[in-house]
Amino acid sequence: MNRPLILVSNDDGITSQGIFNLITVMKEIGEVIVVAPDSPQSGMGHAITVGETLRLEESKLFEGVTAYECSGTPADCVKMARHFLLKDKRQPDVVVSGINHGSNTSISVLYSGTMSAAIEGAIEGTPAIGFSLADFSHDADFSHTHEFIKKIVVQVLQKGLPKGTALNVNFPPKRNEPLKGIRVCRQANAKWVEDFVERHDPNGRRYFWMTGKFVNFDKGEDNDEWAIANNYVSVVPCQFDLTAYATIPVLNEEWEIL
Amino acid sequence: MNRPLILVSNDDGITSQGIFNLITVMKEIGEVIVVAPDSPQSGMGHAITVGETLRLEESKLFEGVTAYECSGTPADCVKMARHFLLKDKRQPDVVVSGINHGSNTSISVLYSGTMSAAIEGAIEGTPAIGFSLADFSHDADFSHTHEFIKKIVVQVLQKGLPKGTALNVNFPPKRNEPLKGIRVCRQANAKWVEDFVERHDPNGRRYFWMTGKFVNFDKGEDNDEWAIANNYVSVVPCQFDLTAYATIPVLNEEWEIL
Numbered sequence: 001m002n003r004p005l006i007l008v009s010n011d012d013g014i015t016s017q018g019i020f021n022l023i024t025v026m027k028e029i030g031e032v033i034v035v036a037p038d039s040p041q042s043g044m045g046h047a048i049t050v051g052e053t054l055r056l057e058e059s060k061l062f063e064g065v066t067a068y069e070c071s072g073t074p075a076d077c078v079k080m081a082r083h084f085l086l087k088d089k090r091q092p093d094v095v096v097s098g099i100n101h102g103s104n105t106s107i108s109v110l111y112s113g114t115m116s117a118a119i120e121g122a123i124e125g126t127p128a129i130g131f132s133l134a135d136f137s138h139d140a141d142f143s144h145t146h147e148f149i150k151k152i153v154v155q156v157l158q159k160g161l162p163k164g165t166a167l168n169v170n171f172p173p174k175r176n177e178p179l180k181g182i183r184v185c186r187q188a189n190a191k192w193v194e195d196f197v198e199r200h201d202p203n204g205r206r207y208f209w210m211t212g213k214f215v216n217f218d219k220g221e222d223n224d225e226w227a228i229a230n231n232y233v234s235v236v237p238c239q240f241d242l243t244a245y246a247t248i249p250v251l252n253e254e255w256e257i258l
Numbered sequence: 259m260n261r262p263l264i265l266v267s268n269d270d271g272i273t274s275q276g277i278f279n280l281i282t283v284m285k286e287i288g289e290v291i292v293v294a295p296d297s298p299q300s301g302m303g304h305a306i307t308v309g310e311t312l313r314l315e316e317s318k319l320f321e322g323v324t325a326y327e328c329s330g331t332p333a334d335c336v337k338m339a340r341h342f343l344l345k346d347k348r349q350p351d352v353v354v355s356g357i358n359h360g361s362n363t364s365i366s367v368l369y370s371g372t373m374s375a376a377i378e379g380a381i382e383g384t385p386a387i388g389f390s391l392a393d394f395s396h397d398a399d400f401s402h403t404h405e406f407i408k409k410i411v412v413q414v415l416q417k418g419l420p421k422g423t424a425l426n427v428n429f430p431p432k433r434n435e436p437l438k439g440i441r442v443c444r445q446a447n448a449k450w451v452e453d454f455v456e457r458h459d460p461n462g463r464r465y466f467w468m469t470g471k472f473v474n475f476d477k478g479e480d481n482d483e484w485a486i487a488n489n490y491v492s493v494v495p496c497q498f499d500l501t502a503y504a505t506i507p508v509l510n511e512e513w514e515i516l
Contacts, residue, residue, distance in 0.1 A: 045333070046303030046368045054454070054466040072468075075303070075369075079468065083452040107381060109500055110304045111333075123365060123449050151515045159512050165502040182516050184509045186501040191381050194341040196312070208312040210337065237505035242367055243444040244423040247495035251442045254417050257409045258440050 004030035004157050007092035007121070009077045011041040011100065011113025014059055014069045018099035021142040022131060023062050025149050026096060029157070033092070034059070034067035035081040037074060037113075042102070044113040046120075047073045056080055074117035082124050094157055095121030098131035099142055099149070105134070105170050105224040106188040106216070109238060115168055119240050122166035127156050129166065134228050135173040144179055145171045148233050152182070161237070168236040172228045183232040188223035190216040262288035262415050265350035265379070267335045269299040269358065269371025272317060272327045276357035279400040280389060281320050283407050284354060287415075291350070292317070292325035293339040295332060295371075300360070302371040304378075305331045314338055332375035340382050352415055353379025356389035357400055357407075363392070363428045363482040364446040364474070367496060373426055377498050380424035385414050387424065392486050393431040402437055403429045406491050410440070419495070426494040430486045441490040446481035448474040 006026045010019040014036040026032045038055070055071040068085065070077045078095060086092070097117035104112040114130045121128030131149055133140055152169060161167065168187075172179065194212040201207055216225050227234035252258065264284045268277040272294040284290045296313070313329040326343065328335045336353060344350070355375035362370040372388045379386030389407055391398055410427060419425065426445075430437065452470040459465055474483050485492035510516065 040309070043306045043308035044303070045305040045374065047305040048301045048303070048369050049468060050301035051298070053457075054468060055463075056466065076468070079452045080454060080466070084454040084466070107498065110377070110498055111306050116303065119368070155513055155515050162502070162505050162508060165505050168500075182513075184506050184513075184516065186503065186506065187499050189499075194337045196338060196342040199311075205313075208314065208338070208342070210307060210312060210334070235509065236500075237502040237509060238500040239502040239505075240365065240368060240500075241445050241447075242426075242494075242496040242498075242500075244420070244495040244497040245444065247420050247423050247497075248442050248444065250420060251493065251495060255413055255440075255442075257413050258442065 004093040005090055006030045006032050007081050007095045008032055008034045009036050009074055009097045009117040011037065011044060011074045013037050013040045014061060016101060018101050018142065022096060022099050023065060025146050028150065029153055032065045033081065034062060034065055035070055035077040035085065037077060038069035038071055041073050041113045043111050044073045045111050046075055046116040048075050049073060074113040075120045078117050078120035092126055094153060095126050095128040096131065096153060099145060100132035101140055102132065102136040103134035103170055103228065104130065104132040104168060105228055105234065106190040107192065109168055109187060118166040119238065122164065123240060127161040129153065129156060129169055131169045133171045141174040144174045148179065148182065164241055165237045165239050168238050170224055170228055170234045172231050175231060177231065179233055180231050183227040183234055185224040185227050185234045185236050186222055187236050188216060188218040188225035190214060190218055190225060262351040263348055264288045264290050265339050265353045266290055266292045267294050267332055267355045267375040269295065269302060269332045271295050271298045272319060274359060276359050276400065280354060280357050281323060283404050286408065287411055290323045292320060292323055293328055293335040293343065295335060296327035296329055299331050299371045301369050302331045302374065303369050304333055304374040306333050307331060332371040333378045336375050336378035350384055352411060353384050353386035354389065354411060357403060358390035359398055360390065360394040361392035361428055361486065362388065362390040362426060363486055363492065364448040367426055367445060376424040377496065380422065381498060385419040387411065387414060387427055389427045391429045399432040402432045406437065406440065422499055423495045423497050426496050428482055428486055428492045430489050433489060435489065437491055438489050441485040441492055443482040443485050443492045443494050444480055445494050446474060446476040446483035448472060448476055448483060
């Protein structure tokens with residue numbers, strides 16, 4: 001049997017420690033192709049490049065791995081892999097994205113470039129997983145994630161994933177005690193409350209830095225925030241059909257304009 | 259009773275015909291505040307500005323309307339409205355976004371800056387609606403949308419929307435016959451198949467234009483693509499909880515690594 005073909009992308013850019021760690025683990029499982037942004041794309045959500053050009057250059061960063069850096073977003077990277085580099089060729093058996101420097105739990109999944117690469121994979125019908133570590137530092141310790149990433153990817157390769165879903169996997173920061181295991185979770189009910197810090201440039205014109213604090217409204221124990229806080233790996237299955245099905249009959253019943 | 263306060267944004271930028279049409283209709287309903295991007299932001303998905311500064315300048319484009327142009331994404335615009343301009347003030351009764359030049363049906367909802375502004379409103383707990391017209395031309399005729407936009411916004415102001423949802427409203431292009439009415443729909447099962455057109459710059463370095471065709475797999479009549487093709491206005495309730503709840507028990511049962 002062929003070794004599985006694994007497409008790797010991320011949103012922190014091709015030179016980040018997170019993607020280096022992910023590639024290291026993926027090389028133990030299968031044949032790896034990397035298409036990742038040539039610069040950091042954090043917070044890009046599911047952006048794609050419209051009305052502008054894209055660059056794609058081969059990269060020699062990773063020993064024994066075919067890799068490309070792309071000027072576009074994480075979603076662009078997966079599209080270029082699928083519809084240009086691998087056009088009419090063998091398709092990936094799994095798409096993995098990350099490891100993101102910083103958590104993508106709860107509402108952050110919407111803003112996450114890491115997850116947009118995974119969801120783009122799922123749209124193409126390929127099992128896909130985004131990995132994030134709840135530690136923003138550039139020299140974050142990823143060592144405790146390796147064993148679990150390998151287990152999860154192998155499991156997904158064996159069992160597949162239901163159509164229309166991708167996994168959002170988050171790891172707690174490395175603590176003194178080992179990780180307690182994996183929890184399948186729902187997205188926690190939380191949001192960001194922004195604060196805009198006003199400054200003035202040398203010409204006296206004002207500009208802003210967006211800062212924010214994360215506010216968790218969720219009291220449950222079945223969500224990703226709880227899992228991370230309690231030293232579990234959280235796995236949230238995500239869907240790209242955004243339809244709020246329960247609301248359809250509500251509108252059909254209540255609205256007087258139909 | 260106070261007139262409702264309506265926050266207007268979009269992704270085509272503050273000078274587009276679409277937002278001008280939307281503001282014209284909203285002025286008939288309530289007090290309007292506009293915070294819109296200072297340049298086109300199509301395809302930005304739910305991107306936010308991370309690690310870069312933001313500008314916000316007052317705009318005199320719209321008579322009798324308080325308006326601001328922002329250097330950020332549509333999601334940034336709604337965040338700046340909520341957490342800077344209206345901080346500790348009366349909050350909007352409804353957030354409206356658009357009218358987008360081009361359809362945001364089906365999978366396009368993920369890539370849509372128009373819908374990210376609406377979803378950002380919903381995250382803040384405000385009823386929110388994104389409006390799009392299935393006509394990309396700059397001089398598109400929006401006249402047939404006005405009556406329906408007014409009806410939908412008034413209905414949402416009267417009835418509210420279930421927590422955690424925003425509406426994705428799409429209009430067919432103007433045809434010879436009048437619109438047939440409003441249909442509450444689900445997101446159609448369709449995707450974009452990209453094609454990358456390769457060119458070379460004057461220095462001989464290659465670059466790409468991303469093009470694509472929309473492929474509809476959906477045979478149903480209860481989805482937004484069907485509605486638009488049949489001259490109905492489509493209304494899809496969307497949620498920002500991406501959890502694929504049905505997949506949670508599947509993973510809990512099948513996975514051997516939990």
